Amino acid sequence: MSGDAEMREVHEHMAAAMEGVAPLPGERLPVAECVGLVAAERLVSRVDLPGFDNSAMDGYAVQAADLVRAGAGRGRGVRLQVIGHLAAGDAPTEAVRPGTAIQIMTGAPLPPGADAVVPVEDTYGGAKLVTITKTVPAGRHIRRQGEDLAAGSVVVSPGDLLTARRIGLVAAAGHGEVLVHPRPRVAVVSTGAELVAPGADLAPGQIYDSNSHLLAAAVTAVGGLTAYRGSIGDDPELVRAELARLVTQVDVIITSGGVSMGVHDVIKDVLRDSGTVEFVQVAMQPGKPQGLGVLLDGERRVPFFGLPGNPVSAAVSFTIFVRPVLRRMLGLEQPETTTVSAELTAGMRSPAGKVQFARARARMLPNDRLGAEPLAGQGSHFVADLAEANLLLIIPPDTTELSAGDVVHAILLEDDDGGVTAR
Ligand code: AMP
Ligand code: MG
Numbered sequence: 001m002s003g004d005a006e007m008r009e010v011h012e013h014m015a016a017a018m019e020g021v022a023p024l025p026g027e028r029l030p031v032a033e034c035v036g037l038v039a040a041e042r043l044v045s046r047v048d049l050p051g052f053d054n055s056a057m058d059g060y061a062v063q064a065a066d067l068v069r070a071g072a073g074r075g076r077g078v079r080l081q082v083i084g085h086l087a088a089g090d091a092p093t094e095a096v097r098p099g100t101a102i103q104i105m106t107g108a109p110l111p112p113g114a115d116a117v118v119p120v121e122d123t124y125g126g127a128k129l130v131t132i133t134k135t136v137p138a139g140r141h142i143r144r145q146g147e148d149l150a151a152g153s154v155v156v157s158p159g160d161l162l163t164a165r166r167i168g169l170v171a172a173a174g175h176g177e178v179l180v181h182p183r184p185r186v187a188v189v190s191t192g193a194e195l196v197a198p199g200a201d202l203a204p205g206q207i208y209d210s211n212s213h214l215l216a217a218a219v220t221a222v223g224g225l226t227a228y229r230g231s232i233g234d235d236p237e238l239v240r241a242e243l244a245r246l247v248t249q250v251d252v253i254i255t256s257g258g259v260s261m262g263v264h265d266v267i268k269d270v271l272r273d274s275g276t277v278e279f280v281q282v283a284m285q286p287g288k289p290q291g292l293g294v295l296l297d298g299e300r301r302v303p304f305f306g307l308p309g310n311p312v313s314a315a316v317s318f319t320i321f322v323r324p325v326l327r328r329m330l331g332l333e334q335p336e337t338t339t340v341s342a343e344l345t346a347g348m349r350s351p352a353g354k355v356q357f358a359r360a361r362a363r364m365l366p367n368d369r370l371g372a373e374p375l376a377g378q379g380s381h382f383v384a385d386l387a388e389a390n391l392l393l394i395i396p397p398d399t400t401e402l403s404a405g406d407v408v409h410a411i412l413l414e415d416d417d418g419g420v421t422a423r
Helices: 010-018 064-069 164-172 211-222 236-246 266-271 311-329 383-388
Strands: 027-030 059-062 078-086 100-104 116-119 123-125 129-132 154-156 177-181 185-190 225-231 252-256 277-281 289-297 300-307 338-344 355-364 370-374 391-395 407-412
Touching: 010 289, 010 311, 059 064, 059 078, 059 129, 064 078, 100 129, 154 164, 185 211, 185 236, 211 225, 211 252, 211 311, 236 252, 236 266, 252 311, 266 277, 266 289, 266 300, 277 300, 289 311, 300 311, 311 355, 311 383, 338 355, 338 391, 355 383, 355 407, 370 391
Parallel strands: 078 100, 185 225, 185 252, 252 300, 338 370
Antiparallel strands: 027 177, 059 100, 059 116, 078 129, 123 129, 277 289, 289 300, 338 407, 355 370, 355 391, 391 407
16 A cells, blocks of 8 residues: 555646535625625625715815806906805705805715815805805816716626725625625644644643644635634544534534554544545655545535645645635635746755655846745755745656756745634
8 A cells, every 4th residue: 555656646636626616605794804705796886986976175166157257267356155064974955056155075965056166275265255266167176976887887796806995896886795605614623642732831742733723824814714723632532523523513624644654643543434535645745645535514515634744744735735625615716826937046856756845935036037945944844944935846746856047837825815813
């Protein structure tokens, strides 16, 4: 059961992970909670934008022809009687007639009879009488009803990403809620008897559980919701009970550890005979041992990822296999990752027959090309170098030796946005 002949290729495992995964059914959420989510419905504006003719300035609503008739601007002012005051939110009660003006603030509805606004800067006077020193053409400083968008126009279509700016439009169009593909609820579970929560003291042989924190943060960064994060040891009965409980509460389960060839590989022990999860070797480094499948909650099939325990393996496996699945559940478009080409700044070796996902840092080279500086620690336990990395080099299976200057493809390890705080 060791033969490399049985190894599955990376793209095959990616396809297996994606199989049967669809955007989560639409849920109606308050518009303020929708940033980073994808709309599952078409929304049209409930109102014209602007909703009514209104003033673009603080000033006086007037009849433009009245000012011209009275000779404003030719070295002399025209005095008008101020017959009212309109602030944003007021409804007009009086009409502007020749010889009169209504004091008006930005956003207040234009009163009947008026066809222009004189900015306060071009006037003196006050609440009862105002002197206008400049003429204005008809229509000046008026925002016209519907000039931005007509009522009934589409503001969101299914598949649209709700950016902060689009959320502004949805709200302006009068919608307090949007039907969206909701954030997948994800359980992130560490296994291993050696693990202790960061912050506590370590006994000999113990280490801090970093995977559940890294994976929960990665879930949040993609836009998922970490509904559970915990470290559950490696007692098979406890692990079995925890998984049975979690499957009823979440959309995806991610475990780390316990999927390789050790004698305490609890995830493998518990799920080997499930019939719905398979344990395979993927032709990649890091991340060779993988558990993948579904856990059943009645009829509901909950995607399950049994990631390897080495922190770098868990992180890389998340990027390559889990992240695309969460993105599809969110209704986000492919490609799931942004790839770039970069020139190696140093030579490196890579194992034959496996894709190596090597950690590197991007930097500008003296020739103004993008360089990739491979990090020193390529073993799957080098968490410090993992934290420094912002590129994941994809070294193909048939490449074993690379020199400085060779061009490689790399996944850009971006900071996704649109996440929420894990609970
Ligand atoms: P495993 O896959 O369970 O055999 O674990 C492989 C290696 O990763 C071992 O050195 C574990 O101690 C380590 N490891 C497993 N889980 C975690 C975790 N949650 N945080 C940090 N290291 C871990
Ligand atoms: Mg373990």
